[in-house]
Amino acid sequence: MSVSVEEGLALLKRRLVEINDVRSAGAVLGWDQATHMPIGGAASRARQRATLSRLAHQKATDAELGCLLDTLHSQRQGVLEPDSSLVRVARRDFEKASKVPAGFVERASAHQSQSYAAWTRAREENDFAAMVPYLTKSVELSREYAEFFAPFEHVCDPLINEADEGMTVAEIRRIFSELRPALIDMTREIDDQARLDNSCLKGMFNEDQQIAFGLLVVEKIGYDLSRGRLDKTVHPFSTRFSSGDVRITTRVRTDEISESFFSTLHEAGHALYEQGVSEELDGTSLGRGASAGLHESQARLWENIVGRSYPFWEYWYPVLQNRFPGSYADVSLDGFYAAINRVERSLIRTDADEVTYNLHIMMRFDLELEMLEGRLNVKDLPEAWRARMCEDLGIEPETNREGCLQDVHWYAGHIGGAFQGYTIGNVLGAQFYETALQAHPDIPQQLQRGDYSQLLDWLRTEVHQHGRRYQPNELIVRATGKPLHVAPYLKYLCEKFDALYSLPVSKDRSDQLVTVQSNGALPTTGGG
Ligand code: ZN
Numbered sequence: 001m002s003v004s005v006e007e008g009l010a011l012l013k014r015r016l017v018e019i020n021d022v023r024s025a026g027a028v029l030g031w032d033q034a035t036h037m038p039i040g041g042a043a044s045r046a047r048q049r050a051t052l053s054r055l056a057h058q059k060a061t062d063a064e065l066g067c068l069l070d071t072l073h074s075q076r077q078g079v080l081e082p083d084s085s086l087v088r089v090a091r092r093d094f095e096k097a098s099k100v101p102a103g104f105v106e107r108a109s110a111h112q113s114q115s116y117a118a119w120t121r122a123r124e125e126n127d128f129a130a131m132v133p134y135l136t137k138s139v140e141l142s143r144e145y146a147e148f149f150a151p152f153e154h155v156c157d158p159l160i161n162e163a164d165e166g167m168t169v170a171e172i173r174r175i176f177s178e179l180r181p182a183l184i185d186m187t188r189e190i191d192d193q194a195r196l197d198n199s200c201l202k203g204m205f206n207e208d209q210q211i212a213f214g215l216l217v218v219e220k221i222g223y224d225l226s227r228g229r230l231d232k233t234v235h236p237f238s239t240r241f242s243s244g245d246v247r248i249t250t251r252v253r254t255d256e257i258s259e260s261f262f263s264t265l266h267e268a269g270h271a272l273y274e275q276g277v278s279e280e281l282d283g284t285s286l287g288r289g290a291s292a293g294l295h296e297s298q299a300r301l302w303e304n305i306v307g308r309s310y311p312f313w314e315y316w317y318p319v320l321q322n323r324f325p326g327s328y329a330d331v332s333l334d335g336f337y338a339a340i341n342r343v344e345r346s347l348i349r350t351d352a353d354e355v356t357y358n359l360h361i362m363m364r365f366d367l368e369l370e371m372l373e374g375r376l377n378v379k380d381l382p383e384a385w386r387a388r389m390c391e392d393l394g395i396e397p398e399t400n401r402e403g404c405l406q407d408v409h410w411y412a413g414h415i416g417g418a419f420q421g422y423t424i425g426n427v428l429g430a431q432f433y434e435t436a437l438q439a440h441p442d443i444p445q446q447l448q449r450g451d452y453s454q455l456l457d458w459l460r461t462e463v464h465q466h467g468r469r470y471q472p473n474e475l476i477v478r479a480t481g482k483p484l485h486v487a488p489y490l491k492y493l494c495e496k497f498d499a500l501y502s503l504p505v506s507k508d509r510s511d512q513l514v515t516v517q518s519n520g521a522l523p524t525t526g527g528g
Contacts, residue, residue: 008075011068015068016086019056022056024240027239029048031249035233036231061098066098082278085470086281090284096149099148101148115412116408118131119412123406142159142372142415145159153170155373157169161417164292165472166473167291167293167472172365172420175486179489186493187355188394198342200327201258209324211260215264218264218268221306223275228275230248231250232250236248236249236250236251236264236266248267257327265307269300270299272456272464276459281468285468292421292425293424294475296421296422296424298459298464301429306452309444316450347403349406358422359392359393364407365419367388369416382400430488431482431484433488434488435479440458463475
């Protein structure tokens with residue numbers, strides 16, 4: 001192909017924007033299906049979405065695109081940023097997509113749709129046995145997928161790399177082995193304390209007023225409603241069609257006020273990331289968030305570190321009291337703050353508090369590795385689940401519905417790669433926040449005033465604007481000066497929950513962490 005670098009780049013962008021347009025059209029159909037579509041549209045909608053996915057996959061693996069990328073790669077000395085990053089990332093995406101045969105993509109996606117439909121029934125009826133054949137096939141397909149990327153150190157590495165590029169089983173085990181003992185200790189210490197009262201979160205709360213309050217808060221934080229909107233759905237999510245259209249959804253219960261609010265804030269965190277990606281990258285391979293863990297870090301930072309903090313509610317609690325006078329006229333700010341931060345050993349991951357949440361994730365991560373390695377038979381999953389719940393949280397589910405059937409991930413996708421991002425996000429959120437605080441020590445005072453500009457500016461500059469220009473690990477080091485590490489997160493949890501629950505050993509642990517931090521990285525404890 002004899003084209004100049006400029007012509008080649010223009011051609012590349014035209015092709016990438018076209019692929020992106022097909023995918024965005026599919027995303028609009030998905031959003032519509034989850035928000036407004038009548039039930040009668042289900043069958044034709046599944047077909048329409050499958051057609052668009054197939055078209056996008058064809059375009060993304062077109063041999064001419066491969067030639068163009070090879071040519072541009074060979075001319076890379078003459079390509080400036082951000083185009084040189086674009087060529088690098090687009091080439092990697094192309095190679096990855098080309099390794100997976102179209103036949104496999106179709107087989108896997110047909111199986112996943114059937115498995116999802118079976119799971120919605122099985123979960124309702126608490127019937128794990130019905131899912132055993134589906135789950136067994138999912139394990140096989142996940143292994144088959146991994147084989148396209150051989151050689152690898154662990155069969156789950158390619159599946160993890162799909163969501164969290166550059167991460168491996170070995171690295172995640174190292175991080176988790178540093179977190180787990182500390183979190184189990186904290187959960188035990190807190191359990192010995194009197195439980196905080198959260199009854200003020202229950203009652204009768206008008207649906208429209210809840211949505212209006214959530215919207216008021218996320219707009220104040222910086223979610224741009226001229227480039228976004230909020231709708232109701234069964235499972236909250238955020239979705240990007242372009243830099244000018246990034247939407248969020250929420251689920252509302254009229255008998256409880258916190259679920260809708262915090263899920264709105266969480267999804268707005270995802271959406272702020274997408275709205276903050278530099279506009280010049282829009283429609284190309286660089287024009288979106290860099291990984292599942294990075295995305296989750298933004299959602300968790302706003303939901304938990306900011307949204308469950310005392311300074312945040314010093315500003316918003318009077319507004320909430322004003323909007324729900326019947327429920328909050330007699331509840332103090334301290335009482336409300338304690339209620340939204342209550343720690344409780346619970347069976348359901350999505351209801352879990354900040355201290356116990358990661359224990360739910362680590363358990364799923366270990367169990368999926370065991371299934372992929374062939375060390376755990378799918379039929380024995382419920383027993384393994386109960387045993388691990390007992391070990392880590394001291395409680396066990398009476399039904400599989402509250403156990404291994406609760407999450408959709410294993411029943412509508414691959415086994416492996418879908419859970420680690422949540423905990424990576426929690427850890428990273430604290431690491432980003434700590435660095436932002438070093439640059440702007442008065443952020444907490446700004447939160448008291450309902451001012452989010454410095455924090456958001458820092459995140460925009462250091463994280464959001466870059467999209468996928470840097471590999472996740474590279475972006476983390478650029479932004480914080482260090483690779484991903486657990487010390488800031490454990491320090492954050494210790495300080496916060498020590499103040500709420502007076503933890504006996506948290507002081508020692510904090511001191512220990514400060515020492516470890518000043519020496520650089522945390523000690524490596526190896527896999528396990
Ligand atoms: Zn999320």
